[in-house]
Amino acid sequence: MRNITVLLGGTNGYGIDEAGIMLCRIFSHLGYHIYMYNDFPSVIKGQHQFVVVRASLEKVSAHSDQPDVVMAFGQDAIDRHKESFSEKTIILYDSETVAAEGLVQAAAGLPVGRILKEEGAKPAMGIYCMAGALCRILKVKWEIYEDIIRKHYPDMLELKIRIARTAFNLMQERMPVAGVERPVLPVLNGCQAISMGLLKAGLRAYIAYPMTPTSPILELMASLEPELGLQVVLPESEIAVIMMSSGYSYMGVKNAVGTSGGGFSLMAEGLGMSAMSELPVVVVLGQRAGPSTGMPTYTAQTDLHFALNAGHGEMPRLVVAPGDAEEAYYWSGLAMNKAWKYQIPAIVLTDKTLGLGVFSFDISLAGELSDEQPVLWDGEGEYKRYSNTESGISPLAFAPTKEQVIKTNSYIHDEYGLASESPDHAKGYADKMMLKERNLGKELEDYEQVKVYNSGQTALLCWGSNKGVCLEIARKYGFKMIQMLVLSPFPQKDLTQALQGVDKLVSVECNARGQLAMLLKQYGFAVDEIILKYDGRPFSLEDLEKEVEKVIE
Numbered sequence: 001m002r003n004i005t006v007l008l009g010g011t012n013g014y015g016i017d018e019a020g021i022m023l024c025r026i027f028s029h030l031g032y033h034i035y036m037y038n039d040f041p042s043v044i045k046g047q048h049q050f051v052v053v054r055a056s057l058e059k060v061s062a063h064s065d066q067p068d069v070v071m072a073f074g075q076d077a078i079d080r081h082k083e084s085f086s087e088k089t090i091i092l093y094d095s096e097t098v099a100a101e102g103l104v105q106a107a108a109g110l111p112v113g114r115i116l117k118e119e120g121a122k123p124a125m126g127i128y129c130m131a132g133a134l135c136r137i138l139k140v141k142w143e144i145y146e147d148i149i150r151k152h153y154p155d156m157l158e159l160k161i162r163i164a165r166t167a168f169n170l171m172q173e174r175m176p177v178a179g180v181e182r183p184v185l186p187v188l189n190g191c192q193a194i195s196m197g198l199l200k201a202g203l204r205a206y207i208a209y210p211m212t213p214t215s216p217i218l219e220l221m222a223s224l225e226p227e228l229g230l231q232v233v234l235p236e237s238e239i240a241v242i243m244m245s246s247g248y249s250y251m252g253v254k255n256a257v258g259t260s261g262g263g264f265s266l267m268a269e270g271l272g273m274s275a276m277s278e279l280p281v282v283v284v285l286g287q288r289a290g291p292s293t294g295m296p297t298y299t300a301q302t303d304l305h306f307a308l309n310a311g312h313g314e315m316p317r318l319v320v321a322p323g324d325a326e327e328a329y330y331w332s333g334l335a336m337n338k339a340w341k342y343q344i345p346a347i348v349l350t351d352k353t354l355g356l357g358v359f360s361f362d363i364s365l366a367g368e369l370s371d372e373q374p375v376l377w378d379g380e381g382e383y384k385r386y387s388n389t390e391s392g393i394s395p396l397a398f399a400p401t402k403e404q405v406i407k408t409n410s411y412i413h414d415e416y417g418l419a420s421e422s423p424d425h426a427k428g429y430a431d432k433m434m435l436k437e438r439n440l441g442k443e444l445e446d447y448e449q450v451k452v453y454n455s456g457q458t459a460l461l462c463w464g465s466n467k468g469v470c471l472e473i474a475r476k477y478g479f480k481m482i483q484m485l486v487l488s489p490f491p492q493k494d495l496t497q498a499l500q501g502v503d504k505l506v507s508v509e510c511n512a513r514g515q516l517a518m519l520l521k522q523y524g525f526a527v528d529e530i531i532l533k534y535d536g537r538p539f540s541l542e543d544l545e546k547e548v549e550k551v552i553e
Contacts, residue, residue, distance in 0.1 A: 004054045004177060005064045006134070007081060010073025013045030019071070019127035020051035024187045024358050025148050026131070026140060028054035029476075030531055031180035031283040034187065036064035036202040036358035037538070040296040057180060060466025061324045061359060064538045069137070069175065071130050072098050094126065108137065108171060112135065115166050118549055125163055128153075129205035134162035136171035155316035186361050190354040191216035193325040193361060194284055198256050199224075202371030205231040205255035209243045212296050214258035214286040215541075238263035241269030242281065249406055251278040252370075252398030254336060256282040261290050266308045271345050275315035275433070277408045279392065280346070280374075284332070287351040289536040294414055298536030299352035301510040305521065307347045310487050314430065316437035318346040319488040323467025327367040331485065334447070337372040342393060342436045344410035349487070351537040353465040353512075385413040388428070392435035410497050449486035450494040451480040456480040457503040458552065461527065463487065463516050466508050469539045471506065473548055484516065492523055504528045506551055510538060 010016050017038050018031055024034045039051040052063040072078050072093035085091070085105055093100050095109030101237050104404035110133045110350050112126045119125075128226040129147070135145045149160050188196075195217050196386075198206075206221040208214065221232045231253070235241050241257050250253040259267065264285050287303045289295035304391065307319050318338050322328040339346035350477070377383055377395040383404040387394045401405045407417030412426050455473055459480035462470040467483050474481035482498045482505075501506065507517040507527045512534040517527040529551040533539050 001077075003054070004069070004138075004175075005055075006053045006069045007050060007068045007077070007084075008053070008071040008073065008130075009048065009050035009077025009081060011042070011076075012040050012047055012049035014050045015124050015127045015376075016040075016073060017051055019073075019131055019304075020053050021187065021358060022127065022131045022148065022152075023053045023134070026145060026362060027053070027143050027177075028043070028187050029148065029179075029184050030055075031182040031184070032056060032249060033059045033360040034065065034358070035060045035322065037353070038358075039537070040249065040297055042295065048074070048080060050077065050081070055177075059358070059360070061361075061465075062472055063538075063540055065542045069134065070527065071134060072100075073126065073130065073244075073283065075096065078103070079149055085275065090137065092130065092137060092171075094130070107173070108133070110167055112167075115163060119159060119163055121159060121163055125160065128164040128169040130161045131168035133171045133426075136168045137174045137354075139173045139176035142373045143170055146477060150469060154259065163170045165209065174418070181446040183301035187358060187473060188361050189358050190325055190328045190350060191356065192220060193328040193359070194332040194348065194350065194355070195220050195327040195391065197334075197369060198282070198336055199228070199330075199338035200369040201333035202254045203230070203256055203336065204253045204259070205233070205248045207233045207240055207241045207248070207255060208234060209235060209238050209263060211260040211286070212262050212282050213288055213299075213355040215322065215352070216355070217284060224340070229456060236528050238266040239270065242267040242283075245281045246274050246277065246279045248268065249274070249281065249348075250399065251405075252396070256336065258284040258286070258297075260286045261306065262287050262503065264303070264310065265304070272311035272313060272315065273410045274345050275311065275317070276313075276412075278343040279345050279408065282336050282339050282346045282348070284348045284350060286355050287349065295536045297352065299465070299510060299538055300417070300536065301351060301466070301515065302512075302534075303524045304463075304511075304515040306351065308519070311345075316342070316344050316433050316440065317448060317488055318342075318344065318440065318486075319349060320347070320486055321349040321464040321484065322354065323462070323464055323483055323485070324354070325361045326487065327361070327467075328354060329361075329363070329425075330367040330369060333369040333535070338440060338443075342440050343374070343396070344436060344440070349464060350372065351465050353510075354383050357465070385417040386413060386415050387388055388415060388432070391439055394434045400419060402543070420451040427507040437489055441491075444486055444489065444491065445493060447486075449484075449491040451483040451485060453483070454479060455501070457501060459499070459502045459505050460548075461505055461507045461516065461520075462509070469541060470508050473544050474542060476545070477552070479546065487519065490519070490523055495523075495525065497521075499525070506514065506531060506538070506548070508544065508552075510547055512536060
């Protein structure tokens with residue numbers, strides 16, 4: 001079997017997502033690439049949640065609506081999703097909470113409640129029952145599942161193993177999934193990949209106010225704080241977050257902040273201050289459905305133009321939009337290094353789909369990262385914080401430096417950092433900022449800012465988390481696929497090359513206005529068709545295939 005899709009559904013708050021991650025680890029140990037989509041409401045407990053785990057012999061980062069196996073922890077898992085079941089779908093269900101009568105699909109009931117009661121276990125332990133039963137159905141060796149429990153779930157270990165083994169022994173093999181000989185890849189979500197990239201590029205401090213979908217970065221950084229000597233700060237507001245970031249930068253500490261649209265709104269003035277003061281800040285902006293609170297646990301690609309234009313006045317910025325775990329790792333680290341080299345704001349655009357999606361992570365595909373050092377003052381003569389240079393980059397020194405004043409300013413200023421309202425200084429600042437932007441854009445031409453897959457006269461255009469679904473559909477239909485990774489400075493030269501031979505360009509976006517298509521139009525590029533989805537959910541393979549067939553008729 002080259003591909004298998006498993007849907008897990010039940011009441012949120014009882015470990016549905018953890019059960020999904022458990023399956024990801026099982027399939028990963030079998031040699032498969034995995035991707036997991038998590039659909040959950042913005043309440044702690046009591047409503048329907050489902051995850052879709054997809055395992056494939058090829059690299060995947062998109063989900064399917066058509067499951068091969070369903071793990072029904074509650075009745076909603078069947079009632080809400082039965083239209084997507086095929087006759088070949090196998091349904092594993094909790095026989096004490098789910099009524100499976102009338103189904104034409106093969107069904108296997110498991111008395112989860114009885115097993116837990118006999119062992120004196122809490123309801124949350126049911127995930128070990130169901131995963132154990134699924135392993136038997138898929139003919140996964142017991143030793144693989146037991147090893148995963150021992151490695152990743154050591155609390156109350158023997159109880160978990162007994163529960164899982166009981167469920168395993170009660171089932172029969174139905175859909176054997178053969179393992180393949182290949183290295184076992186780690187399983188991680190997009191937020192963890194971003195964190196790894198930032199750390200690889202020298203992150204020493206992380207500041208954030210918790211906001212879905214970037215909160216996992218804060219949680220991970222806090223857990224690593226003692227081991228890595230990080231400074232992890234949770235201030236009282238997003239305004240404090242962005243101001244503390246500039247403060248850390250003034251002291252020479254590489255740092256980053258995480259937020260979503262609502263928090264980024266409050267950061268806009270501080271973003272402008274960082275640009276004027278030439279203090280690098282790195283913002284991980286996790287998009288979600290808005291405006292205002294919107295749907296805080298659902299996804300969107302609606303903040304592109306906000307990221308490109310946030311802050312009053314004109315200022316340079318780097319905006320990148322990775323599309324999978326490897327790109328999240330690499331471009332987050334690269335954003336950190338370029339922000340510090342050019343002393344500008346950098347924004348890593350992610351969303352709930354990427355940030356909370358779970359991937360097989362292959363670091364060999366990500367690209368080399370290091371902790372690049374910024375341009376530093378040589379210590380000769382009197383220090384000018386904003387000295388004029390041919391590159392536009394003023395060498396950095398950090399307080400305290402003996403017998404030197406290191407002044408920063410949010411006003412227009414002279415080379416020393418003293419406030420000035422002279423026409424020459426005002427124009428000089430603007431020229432300096434634009435010079436840095438041009439030099440950054442030129443340097444980025446050495447990187448793969450626009451990725452091209454396949455060939456063809458019809459091309460799907462995407463950015464961010466739509467990469468995976470667009471790539472699979474493009475391959476199926478023989479289309480070229482063009483992915484925008486850098487959005488500011490706009491990679492006009494690279495996009496021109498990518499579009500050679502394309503007669504029909506179709507933009508695929510999770511917003512209501514076609515924001516990438518609007519951006520291309522500003523630079524003289526025409527998009528022929530736009531496929532949009534803006535209900536808070538990402539494109540599944542079936543969603544996009546249906547829409548693609550409409551525009552190619």
